Amino acid sequence: MQAEIISIGDELLIGQTINTNASWIGSELALIGVRVKWVTTLSDGKEDILFAIDQAMKRSDLVVVTGGLGPTKDDITKHTLVEYFDTELVVDQEVLSRVEGYFIKRGREMLEVNRLQAALPKNCEVIPNYHGTASGMWFEKEGCVLVSLPGVPYEMKGLMRDFVLDKVVEFFKVKALYHRTVLTTGIGESFLAKELEDWENRIHADGLGLAYLPSPGLVKLRISSYKGREGVELIDTYIKELELRMPSHVFGYENDTLAEVVGKLLVESNKTVGTVESCTGGGVANTLVSVPGASVYFSGSLVTYSYDLKSKLAFVNPDTLNNLGAVSEETVIEMAEGGRKQLGVDYCISISGVAGPDGGTVEKPVGTVWMAIAYEGKCETKKIILGDNRERNIQMTIFAALNMLRLTLLEKRR
Amino acid sequence: MQAEIISIGDELLIGQTINTNASWIGSELALIGVRVKWVTTLSDGKEDILFAIDQAMKRSDLVVVTGGLGPTKDDITKHTLVEYFDTELVVDQEVLSRVEGYFIKRGREMLEVNRLQAALPKNCEVIPNYHGTASGMWFEKEGCVLVSLPGVPYEMKGLMRDFVLDKVVEFFKVKALYHRTVLTTGIGESFLAKELEDWENRIHADGLGLAYLPSPGLVKLRISSYKGREGVELIDTYIKELELRMPSHVFGYENDTLAEVVGKLLVESNKTVGTVESCTGGGVANTLVSVPGASVYFSGSLVTYSYDLKSKLAFVNPDTLNNLGAVSEETVIEMAEGGRKQLGVDYCISISGVAGPDGGTVEKPVGTVWMAIAYEGKCETKKIILGDNRERNIQMTIFAALNMLRLTLLEKRR
Structure with missing residues (x-):
């Protein structure tokens, strides 16, 4: 069974509004096992809407249309649907009293345009809207379904949750889709794919789906199945294998963040x-603090951008800085050990690098970052080489430092 | 002239990723006067992609395709374009050396799949990607243009800004739209609109366009004109009026950031x-450091999350903390003055607040934030009350603190 979404509204085309409705509907339908194959976004023009609806009804079983149901002149979806389904508008008394009640409750005058919102196509099932004045509509034609919903996100979500999702399951007798997402860091998409080639081939051979979803600092792996219970166990087996093969890269699942996992x-x-911190300017601290309740394990940080503060606050020997430079293994070791004492913490992360775009040399090009973690008299270090985009370098360094702490904490538990 | 966007990727259909690319491209094209009329989102399936491309090329002048250019098996856009434009792949030596350089610089092994990314369609113009390994492609066919770009947002934006937007203007000889964007902070969208009602009415009466573009901590006001020189002067007049009316809120123009302006x-x-910093956990420092060359004016920061570190590092009197609490005017004054001494800086910002979601009391509910700026023996303070979303509270506080510093610096210049 195949679904598609048609989003109507100029504001979506010129970038004034991001189409979060399509994304939300896609994810809700996926959860009940209905796969969205197309999303079409277009403006409020009758001919274009008719074309898009006709195309969608011919190739999909379920078409969800959002937007264009408001009371103003530029909202033409309802009239277009009347034409497409060759029907007429009749006043729905139940809807009329609800719309009247909506205005009475808010002490506002009801306008003629609002009264007209109770006039609905004769051959559709009306979907009651308890969150606004525009009703939803459920049309059936030759075994296919078209659902028209208002574009206001919280109204649309209300109608989907209260009515549409259940009715879709019932009407199409759908079998649930199951999927899990594994989060990895510290390895690029193509290396991951190479490393996991045999694993991926077996996943496909077993009829499961696999997607790589990269973003700065991490790659998400999503495994999905349309097979019900059998698929669930299969996916879990593949995930266990992945954890065993890449313990240093797999850090979480679904909506986890690295800062939460470390916390x-x-x-x-x-x-x-x-x-x-030097080049990250407090970015690691800021990321740690993004987790509610971080005060249990986080007490503070030093941002030592200058040589002076590296020595004064983190007790780095001025000779080390002058002889080896701020971006060196010895400096980050002294920063981490000095910071551990100064802040009175168990684990202290230190970072010093050339974030760019300027400040690089032949020996230490832009993107060179040293980091260290001091704990219980030990100190581990790591050097990474990144690109020349300052913002991205800082973001990737924050991920790398948090992952290094995660691995150190896991190692200690063994 | 009509444009359309084709976004390729399963993750967009099942709601794992919101299609921000289409929105960004729509808004950038609108700014050069090109109107996007359709956005089609579909999965990585060859037949569907061919269908969508053919349909788009028949009804639009410019088709922008994003996604499906990665090195993994599920990325099939390039091969589909080879088929559609009836051509073949040839290795582009320039791209190959750049991809090789990308891996050499990072000290990573280059894989065969990465090498294959340098094989590109013979009859397209290759768009160099300085931010990743997937090149963009510019195809022309019967006066229509198809541009294929990677789906990773920052790579896609780089290619659009460095190459595509200028080439679209040149190729289609589009008449430039003139627009200016004014950046405001410290006032919400609806308050701004109410305050500026008469100004906005006159703007519309003069045939100009006005858009409010809100994001956490700031509202951008974009004024646009299709009138050429006449519009330019008119817009500048309205902007001057705005600056005079709201000097404490207008902080910059176009792509300025508050951190750059303060820098x-x-x-x-x-x-x-x-x-x-306490509740912002180094977020203000991190934002200051996001600006290249910040080391000229930024030497370091203290993140004092615990009472102990507030006293030890920023010399806050323990009695102040015990009697008045960390979130109090007296505490932020002592933090700013102590920090100014400890860090040896001219201006020291201090922040202490209840970021939430927990930790609020009747007197100091979640969202209560105190901040101070110490300089030359003076100290100014400010209290703001925000909402209950932790992430948003931290972001809004960073904006408020930087704007407070901006106003203090401007005041000193008078």
């Missing part, structure tokens, strides 16, 4: 963390 | 800045 490990091991 | 003021006045 949980710190709470479980009853340890605290602090940072001494 | 420039610091450079001009030859002053340095540091921060002592």
Whole structure:
């Protein structure tokens, strides 16, 4: 069974509004096992809407149309549907009293244009809207269904949840889709794919779906199945294999964040963390603090951008800075060890690098970053080489530092 | 002239990724006077992609395709374009050396799949990608243009800005739209609209366009004209009026960031800045450091999340903390003054607040934030009350603190 979405509205085409409705509907339909294959976004023009609806009804079983149901002149979806389904408008008394009640409750005068919203196509099933004045409509034609919903996100969501999703399951007798997402960091999309080639081939051979979803610093792997219970167990087996094969890269599942995962490990091991940051300017601290309740394991950080503050606050030997430079293994070791003492924490992360776009040399080009973690008299270091985009370098460094802390915490537990 | 966008990717259909690319491209094309009439989103299936491309090329002058250019098996856009434009793949030596350089610089092994990314259709113009390994492609057919771009947003934006937008203007000889964007902070969209009602009415009466583009912490006002020189002068007059009416809210123009504006003021006045941050966890420091060359005026920060570190590093009197709490005017004054000494800076910003979702009390509900700026023996304070979303509260606080510094620096210049 195949679904598609038609989103109507000029504001979606010129970038004034992002089409979050299509995304939300796509994810809700996926959860009940209905696959959206097309999303078409177009403006409020009758001919274009008729063309899009006709095309969609011919190739899909379910068509969800959003937008164009408001009371103003540029909202023409309802009249276009009347034409497409060759019917006429009749006043729905139940809807009329609800719309009247809506205005009475808010102490506002009801206009003629609002009264007209109770006039609905004769051959559709009206979907009651308890959140606004534009009703939804459910049309059936030759075994296909077209649902028309208002474009206001919270009204649309209300109608979908209260009515449409259940009715779709019932009407099409759909079998649920199951999917899980695994989050990886520290390895690029193409390396991951190469490393996992045999695993991926077996996934496809088993009739499951696999998608790589990269974003700065992480790659999400989504495995999906339309097979019901059998697929669930199969997916879990593949995920277990992935965890065993790439323990240093797999850091979480679904909507986890790296900062949350690290936070949980710190709470479980009853340890605290602090940072001494140069090129990231407090970005690691800021990311740690994005998690509610971070105060349990995070007490503070030093942002030591200048040589002076590196020495004064984190006790880095001025000779080290003068002889080896701020971006060096020795400097990040002294920063991490000094910071651990100064902040009184169990684990101290330090970072020093050339974020760019300027400041690179032949030996230390833009994108060179050193980091260290000091704990219990030990200190581990890591050097990474990134690109020349400052914003991205800072973002990738924050991920790399948090993942290094995650691995150190996991290692300690063994 | 009509444009349309084709977005390729399963993740867009099942709601895992919101299609922000289409929205961004729509708004950028609108700014050069090109109107997007259709956006089609579909999955990585060859037959569907061929169908969508053919339909788009028949009804539009410009077709922008995003996604499906990665090195993995599910990325099939390039091969589909080869078929549609009846051509073959040839290795582009320039692209190959750039891709090789990309891996050499990062000290990573280059895989065969990456090498294959340098094989590109013979009859297209290759659009160089300096931000990744997937090149863009510019095809022409019977006066129509198809542009294929990677789906990774920052790569796609780079190719659009560096190449595609200019070439579209040149190729289609589009008449430039003139527009200017004014950036405001510290006032919400609806308050701004109410305050500026008469101004906005006159703008519309003069045949200009006005759009409010809100995002957390700021509202952009875009004024546009299709009238050429006449419109230019008219827009400038309205912008001057706006500056005079709202000097504390208007902080910049076009792509300025608040951190850049503050950075420039610091450079001009030859002053340095540091921060002592609690609930923002280094977010103000991180934002200051996002500007290339920030080391001229930024030397470091203290993230003092715990009471202990507030006293130890920023010299806050423990009695102040115990009697008045961390979120109090007296505490932020002592943090700013202590930080100014400890960091040896001219201006020191301090912040302490309840970011939420927990930790609120009747007297200091979630969203209560105190901030201060110490300089030359003076100290100014400000209290703001925000909502209950942690992420948003932190973001809004960063904006408010930087705007407070901006106003203090401007005041000093008078």
